[in-house]
Amino acid sequence: MVAKLFRSASFLSLTLAAPVIAATALPASAAAQSETRAISDLGDGLYRWTAGNYHSFFLVHDEGIVTGDPLSKEAARWLRGELRTRFPGKPITHVLYSHNHPDHAYGGEELDDGATQFVAHELAAQAWVLTKAQVRMPDITFADSFTLALPGGDHVELQYWGTNNGRGSVSMLMPEHGTLHVVDWITLGRLPYLDLKGYDVVGAIASIRAVLDDVEFSRFIGGHADMGGPEDVRRSLAYLETLHEGVLDGIIAGQSLEEIQGSLDLSEFSDLKMFDEWHDDNIAGVYRQLVDNEYLQMRPEVSTPE
Ligand SMILES: [Zn+2]
Incomplete structure (x- = not known):
């Protein structure tokens, strides 16, 4: 026994x-x-x-x-x-x-x-x-x-x-x-926390891509959520990339935050924990960062929503 x-x-x-x-x-x-x-x-x-x-x-x-x-x-x-x-x-x-x-x-x-x-x-x-x-x-x-x-x-x-x-x-x-x-900055099996306080989303995407390119590992231990392997890190990166690009394209197209929350389809990631609870907050967090940190609405080609 x-x-x-x-x-x-x-x-x-x-x-x-x-x-x-x-x-x-x-x-x-x-x-x-x-x-x-x-x-x-x-x-x-x-x-x-x-x-x-x-x-x-x-x-x-x-x-x-x-x-x-x-x-x-x-x-x-x-x-x-x-x-x-x-x-x-x-x-x-x-x-x-x-x-x-x-x-x-x-x-x-x-x-x-x-x-x-x-x-x-x-x-x-x-x-x-x-x-x-x-x-x-x-x-x-x-x-x-x-x-x-x-x-x-x-x-x-x-x-x-x-x-x-x-x-x-x-x-x-x-x-x-x-x-x-x-x-x-890498969290497996779960969405990033609420509205991404503390994050630099653009920097996180760049960092995770670099880690996946440069580091050989088979097991990942995060500070939150699940353990996993490189495939799970890739999936976590894919979520951040999809979230970021969706919000970015929405802002460039002149959409408001509410319009992006209503139209951005992230359902391919709905199996991740806290998806229903946090995906609108995640969108709001990326929106805020792109407006505040990346000055998206200061670009001449981007129109501010009415
Ligand atoms: Zn933490």
Whole structure:
């Protein structure tokens, strides 16, 4: 029975539907009370961990543990306790920030073991200083890419692709695990959140295309929603491209936001989670960005709707 359970667990992680091996709630606030906390074993020392609608990862190496975003003070404190129990004697050697947004980056101090090195893109660090964010500031910043070589042979390669969502957003590739981790600018199996706050849609499309061209991976871990593979990332890109082009063409044709919402057909993506709830908000978000950021209505050939 035990052997059978183990076999089915490893099969599940191979098919990317990772088994949840722990779900303990130790809430510190009312908001955290109903939050699901879980750790999924992906094999070979790599884990995804979850707090509510948020995901991060950790990677166990010969001399300690590397984690991704802390997610929140409460979530990070919970994770620290789990790591102490599961991996006694293994310190957290590094915390790798994905981008500047506080709902992913706060709580890092709970993961600080004294010698822990915190790493972030320089634009994330700059934003935290300029906005007086209460983030455990990084010890290491970088401009383009940063490779962390771990005792035991694993690597984590952080790469900046330009603006896409938030400031200083990077991808994290673990080549020995065939795994890519991206937070917020690639979301699998679900529509982008509401009206795309924090996004730069044009930049996100460019970044995702570049990732698909340049990065070899078989498994994708997002900061929200589903895990998947390159095909799922392509589908997520296809949605953003279709959404963006539909809104763009509507604006160029002189349509109002309401007219575009009424006519743009995105139904080929209706299987994605939150499609019914969010697709009108997604259209509004792209419309706003094209008008405000790309100055579409300042173009002489584009007429402003009546
Ligand atoms: Zn997010």
